[in-house]
Amino acid sequence: MxxxxxxxxxxxxxxxxxxxxxxxxxxxxATDGTSRSGAVVLAARLLADRLDVPVExxxxxxxxxxSSPPPRLDGHDDAEIVEARHHARETAVCDYVCRFxxxxxxxxxxxxxxxxxxxxVRFARDVSATMIVVGPVRxxxxxxxxxxxxxxxxxxxxxxxxxxTGLPRTVAVAVDSGSSSVRAAQTALLLVADGxxxxxxxxxxxxxxxAAPSAELEPDTADGxxxxxxxxxxxxxxxxxxxxxxxxxxxxxxxxxxxGFTRRNTGPTVMLEVDDPDAEARLAM
Numbered sequence: 001m002x003x004x005x006x007x008x009x010x011x012x013x014x015x016x017x018x019x020x021x022x023x024x025x026x027x028x029x030a031t032d033g034t035s036r037s038g039a040v041v042l043a044a045r046l047l048a049d050r051l052d053v054p055v056e057x058x059x060x061x062x063x064x065x066x067s068s069p070p071p072r073l074d075g076h077d078d079a080e081i082v083e084a085r086h087h088a089r090e091t092a093v094c095d096y097v098c099r100f101x102x103x104x105x106x107x108x109x110x111x112x113x114x115x116x117x118x119x120x121v122r123f124a125r126d127v128s129a130t131m132i133v134v135g136p137v138r139x140x141x142x143x144x145x146x147x148x149x150x151x152x153x154x155x156x157x158x159x160x161x162x163x164x165t166g167l168p169r170t171v172a173v174a175v176d177s178g179s180s181s182v183r184a185a186q187t188a189l190l191l192v193a194d195g196x197x198x199x200x201x202x203x204x205x206x207x208x209x210x211a212a213p214s215a216e217l218e219p220d221t222a223d224g225x226x227x228x229x230x231x232x233x234x235x236x237x238x239x240x241x242x243x244x245x246x247x248x249x250x251x252x253x254x255x256x257x258x259x260g261f262t263r264r265n266t267g268p269t270v271m272l273e274v275d276d277p278d279a280e281a282r283l284a285m
Contacts, residue, residue, distance in 0.1 A: 023051050023190060025128035026048070026055060026127055027044050027047050027055050028055075028124045029056070029097070031093060037162040039163065040133055041100040042165070043164050045101060045102070047158075055107040056108055056127055057107045057109045058112060058119070059089055059111055062114065062115065063114075086111050094109055129155045132157045133157075133158045135159070167191060167196075171197070172249075173199065175200045182236065198245070198246050198247070200232055200248045202250050
């Protein structure tokens with residue numbers, strides 16, 4: 001775990017949302033150590049510091065991988081070759097993580113062999129990870145493998161773009177009456193920066209009138225939305241960190257989508273789609 005001054009620990013304890021059931025074990029950083037950008041390391045460190053949990057690094061060597069090639073080992077047996085490959089990968093990953101950690105204590109590195117998506121998900125499950133942090137296309141993941149991680153993981157997966165510089169100040173969460181809305185909002189509360197806002201957003205199409213669509217809602221519908229927001233805010237209250245605002249927003253639009261809402265906001269925004277039971281694992285920054 002990153003060593004922090006005592007004052008930082010006290011501040012972190014006050015703002016990290018320890019009552020949030022989405023906060024479980026470590027932040028898992030999945031990387032092969034080849035990225036030129038340190039954004040994924042920064043994101044994992046910031047998130048772990050905020051939540052007062054360690055960073056655990058997992059790196060998977062797939063059969064036939066060409067990254068971190070070992071030196072020539074003519075005349076050596078398979079076990080020695082495997083050991084050399086592991087040593088080369090561990091060195092590359094350690095150098096990469098340390099280079100972008102700002103002098104923080106080194107994170108533990110765990111090497112696995114096999115299919116990347118399977119091994120990342122299995123490791124995260126074994127350590128009860130709070131979140132998996134990956135680059136947009138890193139860790140040698142193909143589109144199909146990245147999709148498999150998102151589909152199979154028991155925890156949220158945060159995909160970090162190269163331009164990441166800090167935790168988002170605005171997090172928009174599409175909500176409805178399903179239980180996945182609560183889980184998605186709890187995850188959003190883990191991610192939002194101090195002083196930021198989580199915006200619970202419910203989208204409805206407009207009423208079709210004889211002349212033109214109306215932005216007005218039927219009284220029963222308006223009451224239902226108000227009850228939905230009140231219920232969500234009450235259930236989420238124990239998980240809201242100090243200094244973070246929990247807001248609500250109703251979007252009435254013929255093409256009412258969370259994406260349309262977030263495009264009208266400024267600054268980094270996390271979108272959490274909650275249309276299915278696995279929504280909490282579909283996290284994009």
